[in-house]
Amino acid sequence: MSQGIFALVDCNNFYASCEKLFRPDLVNTPVVVLSNNDGCVVARSKEAKKLGVKMGVPVFQVRELMQKHGILAFSSNYALYADMSQRVMSTLESMAPRVEVYSIDEAFLDLTGVEHSQSLTEFGLSIRQVIQKCIGITVCVGIAPSKTLAKLANHAAKTWHKTGGVVDLTNRDRQRKLLALLPVSEVWGIGRKLTKRLQQLGIDTALQLADADPNYIWQHFSVVVERTVRELNGESCIALEEMAPTKKQIISSRAFGERITDKQQMREAISEYISRACKKLRQEQQQAKHLTVFLRTSPFSDKDAPYSASKSLELDSPCSDTRVFLTKAMRLLDGLWVDGYRYAKAGVMLADFYDPGVYQPGLFDDPIVQKESDQALMQLMDKLNTKHANTIFFASQGAKQEWSMKRELLSPAYTTNWRELPVAK
DNA sequence: TCTGGGGTCCTAGGACCC
DNA sequence: TCTGGGGTCCTAGGACCC
Numbered sequence: 001m002s003q004g005i006f007a008l009v010d011c012n013n014f015y016a017s018c019e020k021l022f023r024p025d026l027v028n029t030p031v032v033v034l035s036n037n038d039g040c041v042v043a044r045s046k047e048a049k050k051l052g053v054k055m056g057v058p059v060f061q062v063r064e065l066m067q068k069h070g071i072l073a074f075s076s077n078y079a080l081y082a083d084m085s086q087r088v089m090s091t092l093e094s095m096a097p098r099v100e101v102y103s104i105d106e107a108f109l110d111l112t113g114v115e116h117s118q119s120l121t122e123f124g125l126s127i128r129q130v131i132q133k134c135i136g137i138t139v140c141v142g143i144a145p146s147k148t149l150a151k152l153a154n155h156a157a158k159t160w161h162k163t164g165g166v167v168d169l170t171n172r173d174r175q176r177k178l179l180a181l182l183p184v185s186e187v188w189g190i191g192r193k194l195t196k197r198l199q200q201l202g203i204d205t206a207l208q209l210a211d212a213d214p215n216y217i218w219q220h221f222s223v224v225v226e227r228t229v230r231e232l233n234g235e236s237c238i239a240l241e242e243m244a245p246t247k248k249q250i251i252s253s254r255a256f257g258e259r260i261t262d263k264q265q266m267r268e269a270i271s272e273y274i275s276r277a278c279k280k281l282r283q284e285q286q287q288a289k290h291l292t293v294f295l296r297t298s299p300f301s302d303k304d305a306p307y308s309a310s311k312s313l314e315l316d317s318p319c320s321d322t323r324v325f326l327t328k329a330m331r332l333l334d335g336l337w338v339d340g341y342r343y344a345k346a347g348v349m350l351a352d353f354y355d356p357g358v359y360q361p362g363l364f365d366d367p368i369v370q371k372e373s374d375q376a377l378m379q380l381m382d383k384l385n386t387k388h389a390n391t392i393f394f395a396s397q398g399a400k401q402e403w404s405m406k407r408e409l410l411s412p413a414y415t416t417n418w419r420e421l422p423v424a425k
Numbered sequence: 426t427c428t429g430g431g432g433t434c435c436t437a438g439g440a441c442c443c
Numbered sequence: 444t445c446t447g448g449g450g451t452c453c454t455a456g457g458a459c460c461c
Contacts, residue, residue, distance in 0.1 A: 035429035042429070042461095058428040076429090103461050191459050222435065224459085251431055300428055347430090405429095 004236050005120070005143065005170065007109040008150040009092060009127060012138045012158065014105035015043035018084045019074045021136050022414045022422050030071040034059060037255050037405040038075055075407040083415045087135050095127055100240045108147060110240050124166035144169040147238045148231035151188040152178060152206065175234065179207035189228045194221070206232065246353070247284055252277040253294075253347020257406045259304075260343040266295065267330060268398030273348045274329050275397060278322040279382055281350055287318035290352035291325060293332040298344035307341045318354040321374055322381075325350070326396060 011017065015033040020026050030047035034040065040058045051069050053062055059073070066073065085104045093099050098110035114123050124141035131139050142153025143166070153169035156178055169175050185195040187206050201220070203209050209217075210232035218226040227237045252273040260266050270293060281288055294310035311332045315324070329348060384391040412420035 037427090037429070039428055056428090060427040063427090106461080189459065193458060222458095224435070245433095247432085249432075253430065255429070298428085345429095 003112075003145070004240070005111040005114070005145060006147050006150040006236070006240065007096075007111050007120075007124065007127075008102075008142045008147070008154040009107050009109060009131075009139050010142075010154050010158070011088060011105040012140060013043060013045050013049075014085075014137070015074075015076065015081055016045040016048070017137055018081050019077070019411055020045060021084070022411070026072065030069060031074065032066070032071060033074050033076055034409065035076060036407075037257060038073075038408060039255070042076065073409050075410040077411050077413070079413050079416045080411065084135070084137065088131060088137060088139070091131055091134055092127070095130065098240055098242055100242055101244070108150065108240055111143065120168045120170065121166055124168070125164065128165050138165070140165045142167050142169065144175070145234045146231040146236040147240075148188050148228055149175060149234060152182065152186065155182070155186060172234065176207060176210075179210055179232065180205055182206040184209050187228060187232065189224060194225065197221070246286065248353065249349055249351040250277050250280050250284075250288075251347060251349045252280070253345065253349075254405055255345040256343070256403045258403060259298075260346075260403050261341070263337050263339075265398075265403050266337065266343065266346065267333065267396060268401060269346055269403050270329050270333055270348060271326055271394060271396035271398070272401065272404075273346070274325045275322055275393065277348055277350050278320060278325055278378075279385070281353075282320050282378060282382060284353075285356065286353040287320045287356055288350040288353055289315050289318045290350065291315070291328055291332070292349040292351070293329050293336060293346075294349075295333075295336055295343050295346035297341050301344075304342050304344075305340075307338065307343075309336050311335050314352070318352070318356075320356075321378060322394070326394060330396075 016031045019031055019033060020029075028047065029045075030051055030053075031045040032041045032048050032053055033043040035042045038059060040056055041053055041062065042056070044053050044055065048071055051065065051071065053065065053071065062071075065071070081104060088105075089099065089101050089107060092107050092109065096109040096111065096114075100108040102108055111120060111123065114120060120143045124143055127141055128139055131137055140154055140157040142150045142155070142157050144150040144153045149169055153167040156169075157163050157165050157167040169178065182205060183195075184190055184198050184203055184206055185192075187209060190198070190209070198204075198209065203212060209229060212229055214226050214229045217229050230237050254269075254273070256269065260269065290312065291314075292310055292312040294308070296308035297304045297306055299306065299308075313328060313332060315328070319325070325348075381392055385393075412422075414420060414422050
């Protein structure tokens with residue numbers, strides 16, 4: 001059994017906390033943050049949770065509740081959250097030698113060796129204090145010999161306030177006590193479907209899963225669930241990954257603010273998604289060979305006829321030039337578009353990535369030759385657009401973008417735009 | 426009227442080869 | 444006019460995560 005010690009540091013109500021941070025007047029106000037298009041609730045402050053707003057509910061279902069209790073809603077402001085996240089992560093990196101940034105609001109830390117100089121709980125508390133003081137964000141810390149147990153320890157730290165926001169779960173008896181209290185659905189990697197199937201076999205609690213025979217689980221489920229069983233028993237099977245693995249695909253897709261029925265508007269939307277995806281591709285310093293374009297009507301509406309389709313193609317050689325993908329995507333769209341539907345969402349996907357310069361073209365391929373001047377043009381575009389969004393764009397993206405998503409409740413870009421810095425009065 | 430977006434991993438099954 | 448079995452590669456779809 002490998003003898004690592006992991007900590008999971010997770011920001012409390014991250015998006016809602018970011019919004020509140022710059023609005024001291026909202027200390028005790030219930031706040032929610034909405035998904036793109038202001039569609040559903042993706043984050044809730046503790047006050048909003050207390051009032052019964054559930055994660056992921058469509059806004060129209062809780063509108064009454066929000067009005068009744070004065071719950072304030074914000075559109076999601078990713079520029080702000082990404083910037084705050086970076087501050088949290090670099091603080092963590094200054095406190096622990098090995099850090100895996102797991103998501104925008106979570107990181108795994110390798111705490112091997114820490115216990116020689118101070119207790120693990122003390123270390124957890126100091127992480128909490130430093131982040132609170134330097135950044136103003138509250139985090140909880142779960143500590144355990146496997147990532148799956150660290151997740152559960154973190155859950156416990158969030159759930160029970162008397163823990164002080166830090167739970168050390170390195171002791172086997174404490175592990176089993178906690179596992180007995182938690183339903184199997186709380187376990188990392190056990191989603192809705194697996195929960196149901198496990199319950200049918202009489203496995204309701206996390207402890208029952210931990211005590212199941214790994215071979216039996218492997219046969220009835222998969223190696224993934226079997227690994228989870230081992231992790232629940234303190235055997236570390238999922239390593240800490242400091243380096244973000246290179247991406248395998250890039251998707252850019254979005255539901256429209258209003259349904260699209262006009263092909264020209266769809267062209268604009270697809271052009272916009274291609275531009276974003278290609279920019280991301282160049283940031284990853286990769287080239288792609290595969291392109292997919294897809295579109296669909298709303299799967300929730302019973303009055304709209306359902307339609308969903310996608311088409312893909314392979315380039316002769318990998319490429320990261322927006323103009324090449326724009327041309328190809330428009331051709332794919334011609335094959336997908338059917339008049340008369342009310343389209344709700346569309347998107348593009350790039351895949352099959354290569355490092356620049358390593359691809360061997362086939363004998364009969366007609367490789368796209370990327371001239372230096374082409375690459376320079378793309379670099380210049382990216383540079384200008386990073387400094388000020390949408391400085392230059394392709395005409396096909398459209399200047400008005402009437403179809404773009406709703407963000408009616410957006411907070412200012414406090415930390416990423418000089419003109420929107422908070423003012424101390 | 427109003428239901429997110431962006432990812433990963435695993436598995437099953439078909440095509441194809443010897 | 445034979446039709447077994449094993450291997451590999453690819454793709455679609457399912458399940459999960461935040």
